[in-house]
Amino acid sequence: MDDLVLNISFDEPVAKKRSNLSNKYGRTLESLTSLKVPSSHDKTPKKRKAPDNPIQGASNQPKKRRKLEEGTSTHVQAASAAVKAPRHIVSSLFTSNPLVPKASTSLPIYTTPALPSNAPLTDSSTFEGVGLHKLLINHLQGKMNIQKPTSIQRAALPHLLRPYDDKSPPPDIFLQSQTGSGKTLAFLLPIIQDLLPLSSLSYIDRSIGTLAIIIAPTRELAKQISDVLETLLKMRLRESQEISDDTEPRLTRWLVSGLLSGGATRAHEKARLRKGLPILVATPGRLLDHLQNSTSFNVGKCRWLVLDEADRLMDLGFEETIQGILKGLDGRRKLAMKAVEQGQGMEVGGWEWRERRTILCSATIREDVQKLAGTALKRPIVIRGSLDDPNDTQPVQAQSQAEHFAPPSQLSQKYIVTPLKLRLVTLVALLRSLLADGARRRDPTRIIVFLSSTDSVDFHWSLLGKATMGGEDTDKGPSEPDQVSVQSSLLPDAIVYRLHGSLPLATRLASVSGFAGKKNKSSKSNIAEAQSSTILLCTSVASRGLDLPQVRAVIQYDLPTEGGATEYIHRVGRTARAGKGGEAWSFVCPSEAEWVPWLEERLSTSSAEDTPTAKLHAVDNAVVLRKGFGGKGTEYEERATEVQLAFERWVLASKENAELARSGFKSHLRAYATHPADEKHIFHVRNLHSGHLAKAFALRDAPSGMDKASKAAAKVGSKAGKKKHAGRQPAGALDSSDEDADISLTEKRMKAIVREQGRLTKKKGMLMPSGVGEFQIASSDTLAKLVKSVSID
Numbered sequence: 206m207d208d209l210v211l212n213i214s215f216d217e218p219v220a221k222k223r224s225n226l227s228n229k230y231g232r233t234l235e236s237l238t239s240l241k242v243p244s245s246h247d248k249t250p251k252k253r254k255a256p257d258n259p260i261q262g263a264s265n266q267p268k269k270r271r272k273l274e275e276g277t278s279t280h281v282q283a284a285s286a287a288v289k290a291p292r293h294i295v296s297s298l299f300t301s302n303p304l305v306p307k308a309s310t311s312l313p314i315y316t317t318p319a320l321p322s323n324a325p326l327t328d329s330s331t332f333e334g335v336g337l338h339k340l341l342i343n344h345l346q347g348k349m350n351i352q353k354p355t356s357i358q359r360a361a362l363p364h365l366l367r368p369y370d371d372k373s374p375p376p377d378i379f380l381q382s383q384t385g386s387g388k389t390l391a392f393l394l395p396i397i398q399d400l401l402p403l404s405s406l407s408y409i410d411r412s413i414g415t416l417a418i419i420i421a422p423t424r425e426l427a428k429q430i431s432d433v434l435e436t437l438l439k440m441r442l443r444e445s446q447e448i449s450d451d452t453e454p455r456l457t458r459w460l461v462s463g464l465l466s467g468g469a470t471r472a473h474e475k476a477r478l479r480k481g482l483p484i485l486v487a488t489p490g491r492l493l494d495h496l497q498n499s500t501s502f503n504v505g506k507c508r509w510l511v512l513d514e515a516d517r518l519m520d521l522g523f524e525e526t527i528q529g530i531l532k533g534l535d536g537r538r539k540l541a542m543k544a545v546e547q548g549q550g551m552e553v554g555g556w557e558w559r560e561r562r563t564i565l566c567s568a569t570i571r572e573d574v575q576k577l578a579g580t581a582l583k584r585p586i587v588i589r590g591s592l593d594d595p596n597d598t599q600p601v602q603a604q605s606q607a608e609h610f611a612p613p614s615q616l617s618q619k620y621i622v623t624p625l626k627l628r629l630v631t632l633v634a635l636l637r638s639l640l641a642d643g644a645r646r647r648d649p650t651r652i653i654v655f656l657s658s659t660d661s662v663d664f665h666w667s668l669l670g671k672a673t674m675g676g677e678d679t680d681k682g683p684s685e686p687d688q689v690s691v692q693s694s695l696l697p698d699a700i701v702y703r704l705h706g707s708l709p710l711a712t713r714l715a716s717v718s719g720f721a722g723k724k725n726k727s728s729k730s731n732i733a734e735a736q737s738s739t740i741l742l743c744t745s746v747a748s749r750g751l752d753l754p755q756v757r758a759v760i761q762y763d764l765p766t767e768g769g770a771t772e773y774i775h776r777v778g779r780t781a782r783a784g785k786g787g788e789a790w791s792f793v794c795p796s797e798a799e800w801v802p803w804l805e806e807r808l809s810t811s812s813a814e815d816t817p818t819a820k821l822h823a824v825d826n827a828v829v830l831r832k833g834f835g836g837k838g839t840e841y842e843e844r845a846t847e848v849q850l851a852f853e854r855w856v857l858a859s860k861e862n863a864e865l866a867r868s869g870f871k872s873h874l875r876a877y878a879t880h881p882a883d884e885k886h887i888f889h890v891r892n893l894h895s896g897h898l899a900k901a902f903a904l905r906d907a908p909s910g911m912d913k914a915s916k917a918a919a920k921v922g923s924k925a926g927k928k929k930h931a932g933r934q935p936a937g938a939l940d941s942s943d944e945d946a947d948i949s950l951t952e953k954r955m956k957a958i959v960r961e962q963g964r965l966t967k968k969k970g971m972l973m974p975s976g977v978g979e980f981q982i983a984s985s986d987t988l989a990k991l992v993k994s995v996s997i998d
């Protein structure tokens with residue numbers, strides 16, 4: 206069935222039984238002549254015609270098997286040199302795997318529960334009822350198709366829309382609610398409503414400066430919030446002629462928004478600030494930089510401050526930066542107050558700018574977030590947006606990690622216990638079956654795949670984009686950092702994007718918008734992207750806040766190394782947003798099987814009651830492979846093997862490819878070693894069979910020295926794990942250090958962790974990285990560049 210949908214058929218099914226020859230180590234060896242490459246006499250390898258059907262090309266190749274394969278062609282010789290192994294042992298994918306507990310042999314049927322937990326409310330709640338201005342309601346309903354508030358909006362808006370009252374000043378707000386529940390509008394709408402009346406004062410224009418600031422941890426998130434803000438600010442400033450009420454004050458369009466995230470030059474940003482940006486969305490480093498260095502940045506009357514994803518801001522080490530921003534804002538306000546007292550500044554009608562109103566959004570109220578709340582918020586209350594109780598508010602108190610933070614109830618959560626050797630082909634099979642489902646529904650399918658390191662993202666992205674079943678030469682050399690998308694012959698009609706912090710900003714933004722189906726100027730793809738299915742391979746940089754439309758599934762190919770259950774919830778929260786359905790898939794190695802009850806326990810304590818959000822469904826690996834590759838009986842095994850071999854051929858085909866695979870492998874291992882101490886009983890590098898893991902990176906063998914490296918990684922991991930949470934480098938940390946101004950902070954953090962791991966050596970008084978391919982921090986190149994310029998005493 207899937208074969209049809211994906212236009213893949215096997216004209217010559219490979220039904221031969223594999224000979225189960227075991228070597229003395231008990232590993233089954235098979236030589237596969239499909240791996241046979243042109244002999245050294247063939248100076249110019251013959252161009253093979255690309256088969257129409259990607260898998261068919263491979264199945265047409267000879268199937269004779271030998272024990273050992275000898276790489277003899279000239280271009281394979283080069284690759285052989287790269288992998289330093291002229292004789293490659295090819296082990297079977299389907300033998301010598303650890304036993305996997307029995308799981309469901311059919312895919313669970315997904316049904317959306319009657320009441321998705323993050324959907325707009327269906328009761329009598331209305332935007333009028335929570336006090337929203339009619340112009341904003343008209344715009345939401347007429348232009349944005351948003352009819353009713355969600356529970357967090359119903360709970361937060363009355364507090365945030367309350368006008369300032371000297372005698373009973375409104376509280377600052379700590380917003381804590383599910384992913385995809387509409388927090389962005391919950392803080393943007395009150396800000397706009399508060400500033401709107403100023404538009405009627407004839408003497409007020411943009412020169413008043415910045416009156417509201419929203420801080421987001423990453424550039425992607427800042428851009429997304431800025432886009433929503435711009436959409437809101439396009440609202441009509443008068444009601445339609447027929448119902449226009451002439452007693453209403455006439456509003457002018459001076460309320461504009463700006464984005465400061467290091468995407469433009471400082472000089473350009475300064476010029477924009479000089480003109481005046483009443484509402485500003487910014488990443489922390491660049492904002493502090495302008496606060497400290499741009500005299501034209503007029504923020505003395507800034508009344509609103511939003512700290513979005515505050516726990517992520519803390520994770521990324523922005524605590525000092527935020528404290529600097531708070532001090533900077535307070536200092537500027539004092540100066541503005543003095544100026545008004547001395548008659549050198551002006552008042553803003555009766556609008557109270559002397560009291561700042563701060564909103565902090567965070568999934569968790571950990572100790573560090575609570576500390577931040579202590580400095581940033583006045584008279585704070587926590588608003589959670591309970592479905593049943595619109596008035597569910599409480600004072601801020603420290604809680605356990607994931608308490609009150611659960612995945613949306615309508616999300617379908619599944620996991621596959623996958624032997625290491627089968628990971629790569631299972632991923633391809635799963636992607637194929639999800640795409641086939643979408644094609645059947647005639648819907649473009651969007652899938653996000655989380656990996657643990659930038660090197661691993663780069664490897665998988667290149668592999669999918671360039672490896673072909675027929676082995677024809679589509680490799681046009683290494684990918685440029687600004688290349689946005691690739692297409693895979695194994696994943697027809699889908700465009701594959703990647704996202705991590707080592708990519709240039711323009712590429713990152715183009716990847717996000719391309720994946721979301723927006724028109725992409727920089728993309729070289731001929732396919733109409735809006736109609737295409739898209740896949741995003743990414744690090745944890747994409748786990749927070751990103752609101753990408755119609756994400757059908759989130760695949761955690763690598764489970765989070767940082768942030769435990771909370772990070773899991775954020776990642777899966779990229780789907781099943783605002784009441785829509787979605788699937789979350791987790792790849793679990795046999796040695797990690799304990800992760801499932803471990804996670805379920807945490808999810809059930811975070812759910813209000815024992816809801817389906819606390820249950821993950823096991824899906825049998827064979828079911829996924831069969832669905833993805835099709836065929837009768839165990840034919841899928843042969844097909845999966847052909848796919849694996851095609852990947853391995855690609856890795857062998859050039860030095861660059863082999864290097865990509867080895868870097869991905871090593872970075873994966875290093876990332877794995879950073880699981881915290883209290884997860885070591887589940888995730889420990891010593892439980893990973895390096896030879897089997899190599900298969901998942903399309904390598905025939907683990908890169909040399911990996912035994913030592915994995916021991917070192919295990920040591921480092923346990924050492925790092927013993928450190929307190931605050932001292933550990935989070936996944937994707939440098940992914941998000943996205944401004945020039947943040948580089949020095951970034952360097953400090955990076956040096957600390959690299960030093961901790963003993964991978965810096967001192968050369969000529971300068972610290973240099975002594976290791977290769979860095980894990981979740983950045984690619985080895987970036988690491989080298991960043992560290993090179995810094996000398997340490």
Ligand SMILES: Nc1ncnc2c1ncn2[C@@H]1O[C@H](COP(=O)(O)OP(=O)(O)OP(=O)(O)O)[C@@H](O)[C@H]1O
Binds near residue numbers: 385
């Ligand atoms: N009242 C509403 N009715 C329908 N859709 C809504 C409503 N409010 C927000 N949305 C939509 O819900 C989606 C998720 O909103 P938003 O990104 O603000 O969620 P969030 O709570 O910030 O999620 P996360 O915690 O993952 O950042 C957006 O596409 C938004 O347009």
